[in-house]
Amino acid sequence: MKRPAPAHPDPEAIPKVDDSTLRGFVGYRMKRAFNVIQDDLSKTLKPFELRMLTYTALILIVDNPGLRQSQLADAMDVERPNLVVILDELERRELIVRDRVPTDRRAYALKATLAGRRLSEQAVAAVTAHEDRLMRGLDDGALETLRHALKTIEARKRRD
Amino acid sequence: MKRPAPAHPDPEAIPKVDDSTLRGFVGYRMKRAFNVIQDDLSKTLKPFELRMLTYTALILIVDNPGLRQSQLADAMDVERPNLVVILDELERRELIVRDRVPTDRRAYALKATLAGRRLSEQAVAAVTAHEDRLMRGLDDGALETLRHALKTIEARKRRD
DNA sequence: TATTGTTATACTCTATAACTATA
């Protein structure tokens, strides 16, 4: 019986889409690179039932005990309302607590529980392995230049 | 022995949130840098009533006349259904047309109209200026290293 | 049977306005 033709019998038969105009832009390349990182990060965090946002929030709370929600929202560059559901999820899983601040009863002091600190430790180890995997092929000099370039771009942030 | 001298003796100076753990990850820096690029790009494209996705689609259609929707979706790394509304918008604005392919009546050959080519030309010029602004401060060597690093990361894409 | 484009749907991320309880 006739087998269906192989997907790519001839490399010339599948003309690659020309994205040379877009390739000229760092933003285009960064979006594509970040998509790869994000995809791999999601898979890395899956076993811990964490997403990028819940992971980021957890680490920042572990590293900054007593943080207010508004400070965390500011640090994460998200609006306050969007943080609520993220913290609800971490609190429900008993990874963090929202302690009332005695001196300002409007605010909460965010703290990680022991379980939260343990999970963050494991997650950081997994994400470190994920980064090592993705950055393989870049030497120390290239990595340092990359970090510096990203910091420079971040510093161009508009506040209008 | 120097004390860490505060920039100005401001008692209201809020302590910065410590994100040193996250700063260790390129992914975190890239998300923050990309947010800045995306914000600025949105403002840059606003006068043309384009978003990142409609802009990307338009450029690829201009540069690849006759492209199929499935090829474009593949090139843009989006699922086919999500492309439909993007193309609907470009078609409604008469920037592109969906021509039937005579040899395969299931498919559409995407082509930019004259208006589409003109708009894409203007948009590319504006985005070029936006990139020049954002990348200011990076010398040619750093930029080249950045491009290469992003390509290397993109190439780590998983296909599972 | 497989593929192209489509519809319907759902989930995540993000942004704004308005509310509450404090200050």
Added chain:
DNA sequence: TATAGTTATAGAGTATAACAATA
């Protein structure tokens, strides 16, 4: 009045299943 956290809501972006027309 102003601020911290919340609720409600809406708009993007993304992913999957299922369908009609065509191969």
